[in-house]
Amino acid sequence: MDLDIALYQPDIANNTGTLIRLAACMGLTLHIIHPAGFPISPKILARAGLDYVEHAAIREHVNFASFHLWRTTQSRRLVLLTTKSAHSAYDVRYAPGDILMLGRESAGVPDAVAETTELRVRIPMLPERRSLNVALAGAMIVGEAMRQIDGFTSLS
Template sequence: MIDLALYQPDIAQNTGTLLRLGACLGVMVHIIHPTGFQFSPRSIRRGALDYLEHALFTEHDSYAHFDAWRRSAGRRLALLTTKASGSAYATSYRPDDILLLGRESAGVPDSVADDADLKVRIPMRQDMRSLNVAVAGSLVLGEALRQTNGFAALS
């Protein structure tokens, strides 16, 4: 099944919201440290509400640790970035993909972007800068799950 990965998230509410999304859809969420806040149930409660106990998530102490894990697992990394030329809706997703979301304040460094097997963007008006990371993750995750029949097990 498709996974979500959050690269050094800055905002606890967005992280909580994405963990809630993962809980509702049965999607694993990878938290790549360090975070811009103290990662704890208390700090993410506002976004996660009471869904945290249902969330499937794992923490990686660094990007290097996460990247070594995903390479050994043979997982494709798909980076959501405003710098990509390819549309998230003109892309073919695979069930083993991991959708990587960058930091709210800075995205991901070039070295991390270079590791991505696929880079996609959400088409939007040219005079707009970007979407909220939780909204962007939700949009692309929905498309990836649709393409890979990821909603079939959900009622």
């Protein structure tokens, strides 16, 4: 698959497990950018991701600098899902090779990290609402990106 998901310093094991399951079912690689707010161990991942962990492609990066170096050497565009964007996630064009990055559940990503991204998008929602669950937001935009790049044709 030509689409990846990146989790920036995830806080909640269950959300990471949900995204592991999404990655396993959709054939995506999940990048976990440390430090995480919980131990990334086989036991914790198995509890959070159930039996999907063994089917998921998971790549860990010791910090954002190492992830950023890896993805720039791979010429991969980084798309940040954030509430701090004016661009609707449904008005942009996704491309093969994109990496969809989700921030920490508690704080998103720091401005310095956001500035390294090529595209920042938000999910439109009612103005009185703060944000969606990170795993739900990730699943919504993975679906849209896969639809646009015809990523579902390889899944049958």
